[in-house]
Amino acid sequence: xxxxxxxxxxxxxxxxxxxxxTATAVGLPAxxxxxTGPRTHTGxxxxxxVPTIIGHRGASGYRPEHTLGSYQLxxxxxxxxxxxxxxxxxxxxxxxxxxxxxxxxxxxxxxHPEFKDRKRTKVLDGVTVTGWFTEDFTLAExxxxxxxxxxxxNRPHNTLYDGRWEIPTFEEVLKWQDEQTRKRGKQVxxxxxxxxxxxxxxxxxxxxxxxxxxxxxxxxxxxxSPVILQSFEPSSIQRLDKLVGNPLVVLLDAADSRPxxxxxxxxxxxxxxxxxxxxxxxxxxxxxxxxPTLNLIIPRDADGRLTKPTTLVRDAHKAGLILHPYTMRNxxxxxxxxxxxxxxxxxxGDVFGAYRTYFATGIDGVFTDNPxxxxxxxxxxxxxx
Numbered sequence: 178x179x180x181x182x183x184x185x186x187x188x189x190x191x192x193x194x195x196x197x198x199t200a201t202a203v204g205l206p207a208x209x210x211x212x213t214g215p216r217t218h219t220g221x222x223x224x225x226x227v228p229t230i231i232g233h234r235g236a237s238g239y240r241p242e243h244t245l246g247s248y249q250l251x252x253x254x255x256x257x258x259x260x261x262x263x264x265x266x267x268x269x270x271x272x273x274x275x276x277x278x279x280x281x282x283x284x285x286x287x288x289h290p291e292f293k294d295r296k297r298t299k300v301l302d303g304v305t306v307t308g309w310f311t312e313d314f315t316l317a318e319x320x321x322x323x324x325x326x327x328x329x330x331n332r333p334h335n336t337l338y339d340g341r342w343e344i345p346t347f348e349e350v351l352k353w354q355d356e357q358t359r360k361r362g363k364q365v366x367x368x369x370x371x372x373x374x375x376x377x378x379x380x381x382x383x384x385x386x387x388x389x390x391x392x393x394x395x396x397x398x399x400x401x402s403p404v405i406l407q408s409f410e411p412s413s414i415q416r417l418d419k420l421v422g423n424p425l426v427v428l429l430d431a432a433d434s435r436p437x438x439x440x441x442x443x444x445x446x447x448x449x450x451x452x453x454x455x456x457x458x459x460x461x462x463x464x465x466x467x468x469p470t471l472n473l474i475i476p477r478d479a480d481g482r483l484t485k486p487t488t489l490v491r492d493a494h495k496a497g498l499i500l501h502p503y504t505m506r507n508x509x510x511x512x513x514x515x516x517x518x519x520x521x522x523x524x525x526g527d528v529f530g531a532y533r534t535y536f537a538t539g540i541d542g543v544f545t546d547n548p549x550x551x552x553x554x555x556x557x558x559x560x561x562x
Contacts, residue, residue, distance in 0.1 A: 229542030230551040232256035238546035244342035256548035262369030272347040281308035374413040389420035457496040466499040481514035503544035
């Protein structure tokens with residue numbers, strides 16, 4: 178069980194040690210954050226470059242997401258961390274890696290006539306969703322499916338790999354992490370997320386206890402473990418804080434949105450409340466970082482163009498938190514209008530210019546579907562700062 182002292186130690190490992198490196202990355206004095214948080218450069222995180230490049234669901238810009246093929250390519254492309262696992266449970270209590278519990282858009286389940294009667298309409302975090310859901314399948318049944326590209330209109334080339342990989346379990350990912358660490362001669366990091374934890378807890382399929390059990394089984398439940406845990410629901414991170422010693426990160430959606438556990442519990446606060454100095458101080462009591470949407474770092478106007486950066490980076494750093502915003506993608510539709518080129522849905526824009534702008538805010542890292550682009554953008558930023 179994580180104690181208050183362990184939480185403080187984790188913040189030193191994941192937070193201010195990286196903040197000091199960030200100050201250098203954006204051309205600030207090395208003491209820029211000295212007055213706002215501890216600067217103990219200890220633990221495995223000091224080996225991670227800053228800004229840290231995080232392979233979002235692997236290298237999902239090039240391979241169907243959340244597959245071992247996507248994870249492997251992310252490492253090959255130089256990602257510092259792989260987001261190996263949006264974690265959802267099966268009917269028989271196993272944890273698998275899918276973007277959402279609904280798998281109609283990420284697997285070939287619709288092509289399996291034996292599962293036709295599993296199609297359901299459910300309410301998922303207040304939204305009506307029709308499809309096939311992991312909690313209605315055993316692990317053995319899910320292993321009969323194969324992954325497909327989730328957004329083929331934007332990534333038609335990825336469909337070449339449809340059907341090649343199966344759905345990985347979280348335990349398989351933990352073993353893959355160890356294998357890759359041995360082969361590469363350096364520690365491989367992963368960044369799994371508990372997905373819709375309140376929804377699954379109400380179904381009797383609590384995620385946190387299952388995740389903690391697997392981490393303990395593989396000796397990866399400590400503060401210096403190369404596994405960072407994240408969730409959009411603060412209560413999930415608070416629960417994990419009591420179960421494991423891993424670094425913890427609270428994900429943050431649009432400013433006017435409410436975490437679903439807040440909705441369920443009647444907490445009236447929105448993300449806008451969580452990113453105030455008071456809200457960030459509260460988060461720092463049980464987590465070591467935040468993962469905000471990029472629009473919370475630099476908002477966009479009605480035309481999709483970037484406006485003035487907010488104070489979130491400064492305020493989070495002052496609270497001793499790191500920032501790993503999401504998500505950088507190369508394709509035009511996902512970029513700020515300032516950096517789009519042409520009108521092709523799958524055409525690339527000036528993504529290097531976008532990276533340069535975001536890196537200049539002092540963020541500690543970024544999730545990206547294209548790790549190779551992120552690595553090159555970091556090299557450019559360091560060379561020209």
